[in-house]
Amino acid sequence: MASSVALSHGFPFDPAYGYGTPEALLTVPAPPAPDGFDAFWRERYARARAVDTRPVLGPVEGERDGVRLHGVTYTSVGGVRLGGWLALPAEGLVRYGFVIGHGYGGRPGPGRDLPPPLPGAAVILPCVRGMGERGRVEGIPGLADRHVLHGIGSRDTYVIGDCAADLWCAATALTALVPELAGAGLPDGPRLGYLGESFGGGLGALALPWDDRFGAAQLTVPTFGNHPLRLTLPCAGSGEAVRAHHREHPGVTDVLGYFDAATAATRLTLPTLVAAALFDPSVPPPGQFAVHNALAGERELQVLTAGHFAYRGMSAEAAELDANRTRFFGERLRPAGPRR
Incomplete structure (x- = not known):
């Protein structure tokens, strides 16, 4: 496990933000919840569960890593039609289900999302609204620094809430x-797994506390943690656009309080594996660790040397995380059907 970091870089700020060790980062707290936080998210979840998603499975687009890939489309809140991919086992029965969120910018294809975390898994790889070709929605910007500001004037219109939906x-x-x-979610039913990295990690922390269909999660370098602190930290990611907006519109902090991944994590009780970095120019590490530190349930932490940055030893740490992911979900997810 990484313990301290000193990487050569060309950024005009310190991507370790003066922390640099897990011990220091493990002290970062979550902001308190604003009034009506739980009611706001429960109401959004209820509206999303009432949607007739009308999913359509497309033809096979390829086969790799033991799964067959199909295009998929479905309806989300507001009648928005979104796309993505569905990976189904090439052989055998489905035993597990996963939803995998993507980073800012969307996904042009399954890429690093496969192979599935567990054998026999069905995996949906959605493209949330505004992100990538299959998430394109008229009126929603596709660039991260514009997307992250879309509708930010009100908690009811901010695009991040709809992305969680x-x-x-x-x-x-x-x-x-x-x-x-x-x-999934019934007393004797299976439980889904969730994986999300960066943008997808922050969205997962916001979405998962309210949804009992899930049984375990992995959040890798999650964003949106501790907005009051993030607003003081320069970065090379979407948070910099929020910082610039805040300078002109300081009242936006009232909205951001409802979309703080660390605050939401204080409500997240399902087992969660967090991979958080000591050095990250795009998602400040204090915010990542704030999400981990706030988790209300069983949690595991893998400390990464860096996020959103190439470094020596990255492949070995990624392989370690893959092994931890397989073990973590295998020990905690309830499968469909009888155990073999």
Whole structure:
């Protein structure tokens, strides 16, 4: 496990932000929840669960890593039609289901999202609104520094809330398309897994506390943690656009309080594996660790040397994280059907 960091870089700021060790970062807290935080998210979740997602499975687009890849489309809140991919086992029955969120900018294809975390997994890879070709929605910017500001004037219009709903609706689409997962969330039913990195990690922290269909999660270098602190930290990611907006519109802090991944993590009780970095120019590490530190349930931490930055030893740390992911989900997810 990484313990301290000193990497050569050309940024005009310190991507370790003066912390540099896990011990220092493990002290970063979560901001308190604003009034009505829980009610706001529960109401959004209820609206998303009421959506008829009408998923459509496309033809096979390829086969790799033991799965067949299909295009998929589904409806989310506001009647928005979104796309993505569904990976189904090439052989055998479906035993597990996963929703995998993507980073800012979307996904042009499954890429690093495969192979699945566990054998026999059905995986939906949604493109949330505004992100990538299959998430394109008229009126929503596709560039991260503009997307992160879309609708930010009100908690009810901020696009980040709708992106979280897109994940809930993706889970509904998955359980509709894969009969083995239809009982997800019922007392004796299977539980889904969630994986999200960066943007997808922050969205996962916001979305998961309210959805009992999930049984475990992995959040890698999650964004949106501790907005009051993030607003003081320069970065090379979407947070810099929020900082610039805040300088002109300081009242935006009232909205951001409802979309703080660390605050939401204080409500997140399902087992969660967090991979957080000591050095990250795009997502400041204090915000990443704030999400981990706030988790209300069982948690595991893998400390990474860096995020959003190439470094020596990166492949070895990624392989370690892959092994931890397989073990973590294998020990905690309830599978569909009888155990072998």
